[in-house]
Amino acid sequence: MTRFIFRLPDIGEGISEAEIVGWHVAVGDRIEEDQELADMMTDKATVAMESPVAGTVIELAGEPGDMVPIGSALVVIEVEGEDAAEPAAQEQIEAETPGVGEVDETVPEEASARTSDSVHSEPVKGLPSSSANVRGAEQGFDKLSPNGGVDHAAPSILASPAVRARAKELGIDLAQVKAAQGRIRHADLDAFLLYGAGEGYRPAVSGRARPDETVKVIGMRRRIAENMSASKRHIPHFTYVEEIDVTALEAMRADLNAHRGDKPRLTLLPLLIVGLCKALPEFSMMNARYDDEAGVVTRYGAVHLGMATQTDAGLMVPVIRDAQARNIWQLAAEITRLADAARSGEATSEELSGSTITVTSLGPLGGIMTTPVINRPEVAIIGPNRIVERPVFRGKEVVAAKLMNLSISCDHRVVDGWDAARFVQALKLLLETPVLLFAD
Known part of the structure; x- marks a missing residue:
């Protein structure tokens, strides 16, 4: 029998460590070559680690939530045969890794298994049973x-x-x-x-009282917590909200959908993105990223639009590249593709990075208004809210109108309140006169 030490490889994203999100194996498990061992999270994506050998797991590096440096031991596997893992090289590895080479040769038949669950809960003792x-x-x-x-x-x-x-x-x-x-x-x-x-x-x-739960914050949820905390800690936010009459925009959207043929169905989001892309050239300070350590603001010519997307793992922000170069049908297709990739866990690190401004929407749960948190290091985030039908005055007449509040949060170090208000008013004009969205 020979011990094979599987070390966390360089995943190729310039990272120094990765987080254990969950184990697919436990101590004592018999595994096959290419079997998944663990899910490891980098800054942007979760990567499955596969075993290069078959054998029996005799040691794991840690528990879900622990950080593992690149090149350090992740799993120790006992393999059959003296030539299975190059014994000489393996002995040197064991000597260089404190504790790893000191695994007890006799693994119990029923070894304790480390759980791969990210949520641990225990019933509270002393609770009365159901009557x-x-x-x-x-x-x-x-x-x-x-x-x-x-x-x-x-x-x-x-x-x-x-x-x-x-x-x-x-x-x-x-x-x-x-x-x-x-x-x-x-x-x-x-x-x-x-x-x-x-x-x-x-x-x-x-x-009836339910048992308390202790939830370990790991993986994507921990990344979200860290990013949101850093954003609120470093960025002085301010939020501006404006009411927009989208009656004409919704009527045009209905007409476009009625004659779309085999094109994707339009939601409000592609039309909003077109409006953003038409308004941003005049307000380049909004389509920017701020490197606060270097004291440099980069204003981008292209609009790489982040699209906040709710997934089972938490909030992710896939990026629509060069949104200004796409028409509404291309935007609708890309929105669907990226949202599906994010929710299925198939979005690549490139698709989850590099945004210059972000849109976040709760859809039908949009509420009256929101105060969205900026996706650092960007300087602005826009949040359309729920559309409601209310009576409004048109001259001396009262008519039904479809109204929507639009929220925008900005980094006050880079964007002044006057500029944010002027930008939203320019966007309001485009959305309330939707023919302008398609005018040169």
Whole structure:
């Protein structure tokens, strides 16, 4: 038997370390060549590490959330045969790596497995168990004894199916409800809720305490936490909000969708991006990145637009390259492609970096307004909010209009409030007169 030390390779992104997001193997597992060992996260992406050999896992470098330097031991594998891992070279590696070469040769048959879960939870000790009445309610209210246990000798309780269903939903033991007229009615349940909720009554699920959870902040969630903290710590934010009448824009979008043929369906986002790209040349301080260490602001000629996207792993920002050079249909297709890649975990590091300005939207959950956090080192982020229909004055007439608040947060070290307001007003003009979006 020979120990093979699998070291974390240089992933090629100029990084010095990577974070363990999750293990696919445990100590004592028998693995095959090319089997996935662990998911490791760099600054931008998660990479699966595969074993170059077959054998038995005898040591792992750490737990999810731990950082592993490039070139250090990640997994120690026991392989069969003296020539399996070049023993001489392997002995030298073990000598240079404290602790790694000192693994006990006898691995227990049932070795303890390190979990690959990123969330660890334990039930809180001492919590009361569900009451006997609730347990009994799940088995049938007409056979409950007053103490909450099931009593098959108890006489049937007179109640309609609707009353029984409501009592079950509320977690009420019908045996404890007094029937005013011999048969339990909804009024009797109401009276019990108001006046008779004693020890036998327990509310439905909403009243039961759940076990506490301890959640380890690792992987993408930790990256998000670090980036957001750095953004708020270093950037003096200010937010400006303006109301925009998108009635005409929505009507044009509906017409475009009705005649789109095999083109992708348009949402508001491609039209908003076209407006941004037309307004930004006059406000180049918005399409910029600030290197606060060097004291340099770079104003970009091209619009590489970040698109905040919610995924199961957390918020990611894929980038639409050269958005100013794409038409609305190309933008719609690219938005869908990048969002799908981000949500499936297939987005590359290049697709997740290099943005010059970001748009963030909660879609139908957009709310009245938002105060978005800047995607550092950018200097501005734009957030369209939910469209609502409200009455507005058109001259002396009151008509229905579709209105949307548009929020923008800026870095006050680089962008003045006057400039941000002028930029939003220019964008407002384009969106409220949508024919200008397609005018040269």
